[in-house]
Amino acid sequence: MTKTILRALKGETLPTPPIWMMRQAGRYLPEYKATRAQAGDFLSLCYNPDLAAEVTLQPIRRFGFDAAILFADILLVPQALGADLWFVTGEGPRLSTITDAAGVAALKPASDVHETLSPIYETIRILSRELPAETTLIGFAGAPWTVATYMIAGRGTPDQGPAHAFMEADRTAFTALIDCITEATVEYLSAQIDAGAEVVKLFDSWAGSLKGRDFDDFALAPAARIIAALKDRHPDIPVIAFPRQAGERYVGFAKATGADCVALDNGVSAEWAATHVQLDGCVQGNLDPRHMVAGGPDLVADVRRIRKAFSGGPHIFNLGHGITPDADPDNVALMIETLRNG
Numbered sequence: 200m201t202k203t204i205l206r207a208l209k210g211e212t213l214p215t216p217p218i219w220m221m222r223q224a225g226r227y228l229p230e231y232k233a234t235r236a237q238a239g240d241f242l243s244l245c246y247n248p249d250l251a252a253e254v255t256l257q258p259i260r261r262f263g264f265d266a267a268i269l270f271a272d273i274l275l276v277p278q279a280l281g282a283d284l285w286f287v288t289g290e291g292p293r294l295s296t297i298t299d300a301a302g303v304a305a306l307k308p309a310s311d312v313h314e315t316l317s318p319i320y321e322t323i324r325i326l327s328r329e330l331p332a333e334t335t336l337i338g339f340a341g342a343p344w345t346v347a348t349y350m351i352a353g354r355g356t357p358d359q360g361p362a363h364a365f366m367e368a369d370r371t372a373f374t375a376l377i378d379c380i381t382e383a384t385v386e387y388l389s390a391q392i393d394a395g396a397e398v399v400k401l402f403d404s405w406a407g408s409l410k411g412r413d414f415d416d417f418a419l420a421p422a423a424r425i426i427a428a429l430k431d432r433h434p435d436i437p438v439i440a441f442p443r444q445a446g447e448r449y450v451g452f453a454k455a456t457g458a459d460c461v462a463l464d465n466g467v468s469a470e471w472a473a474t475h476v477q478l479d480g481c482v483q484g485n486l487d488p489r490h491m492v493a494g495g496p497d498l499v500a501d502v503r504r505i506r507k508a509f510s511g512g513p514h515i516f517n518l519g520h521g522i523t524p525d526a527d528p529d530n531v532a533l534m535i536e537t538l539r540n541g
């Protein structure tokens with residue numbers, strides 16, 4: 200019996216869509232907070248294979264999701280390329296900044312990333328042994344544009360202004376940075392697959408701020424390059440692409456990049472996406488993460504609505520973005536129960 204997520208990714212329409220949740224291992228779970236405290240800080244948790252595997256398994260034990268997502272972070276790649284990285288509790292990530300062509304040229308070559316990232320591959324090997332037979336293991340990386348926005352600004356920004364400014368000031372150097380991250384991402388995801396990842400996902404969280412030609416050059420093209428390189432090395436491994444807030448640009452994204460599945464945020468309606476995006480293959484998403492805080496009849500109604508809208512084709516149920524720390528685990532259980540039992 201092939202795993203349900205893999206069946207959906209191959210294009211099968213299942214009577215009940217399989218389900219997992221972005222940020223399913225996270226601060227809304229008391230057991231996550233306990234293990235994170237044991238690790239010391241977030242990065243120590245990411246680089247400790249035993250504890251990273253433990254937090255990956257926690258939501259599987261508690262909820263029986265159909266997939267586990269590797270516990271790590273998209274910002275480990277910049278660190279592996281030579282950037283300084285730290286997390287400020289309650290605020291988010293901080294990195295050394297890249298402001299010009301010299302900063303791009305000073306990055307390490309893509310082939311060097313394994314030195315830093317090898318503990319992540321060990322986490323995957325542990326998970327391959329310990330996950331239940333029916334659970335799919337998903338590896339991931341940030342897409343080049345989203346990773347670049349953090350490398351340029353040194354932190355998260357509301358409008359990705361510093362990255363857009365760099366792009367306008369020196370498109371050649373900016374393109375060199377995107378190329379560098381693209382190559383590193385191929386190396387990283389390929390090694391994750393060698394270690395046991397059965398699916399990989401590319402998170403382009405800030406794709407929505409790229410417009411027109413910039414979207415083509417820095418969201419579509421790098422995703423297409425990464426997917427082509429991975430398919431060349433690992434033809435059977437499905438790829439999920441998440442160009443968050445792409446809006447109209449979700450249309451045709453799978454075909455243009457070779458992705459097996461497109462993950463949808465909750466800014467597009469399931470009814471629209473069913474006719475405009477799902478016609479090309481599997482879609483994932485798109486429940487509003489706020490339902491995990493509020494719960495109640497609105498949650499139940501929206502789970503049923505999304506399930507129905509996507510029932511004519513392959514669909515993996517998920518949120519439109521990560522679950523937030525203020526969410527109630529009981530609402531997660533209600534989402535799963537509603538999906539599986541009615």
Ligand SMILES: Cc1c2[nH]c(c1CCC(=O)O)Cc1[nH]c(c(CCC(=O)O)c1C)Cc1[nH]c(c(CCC(=O)O)c1C)Cc1[nH]c(c(C)c1CCC(=O)O)C2
Nearest residue numbers: 221222223224225241268269270271272273291402404521
């Ligand atoms: C942009 C981005 C990042 N990281 C990630 C993205 C893309 C997805 C998205 O848009 O959310 C991806 C990511 N980050 C994390 C995972 C693990 C797997 C999962 O459970 O989904 C994944 C897939 C763990 C994490 N990554 C982070 C946490 C919280 C850290 C903690 O425990 O204090 C977790 C569980 C920290 C992080 N990491 C990042 C930020 C901006 C932050 C701070 C914001 C926050 O605290 O939620 C960068």
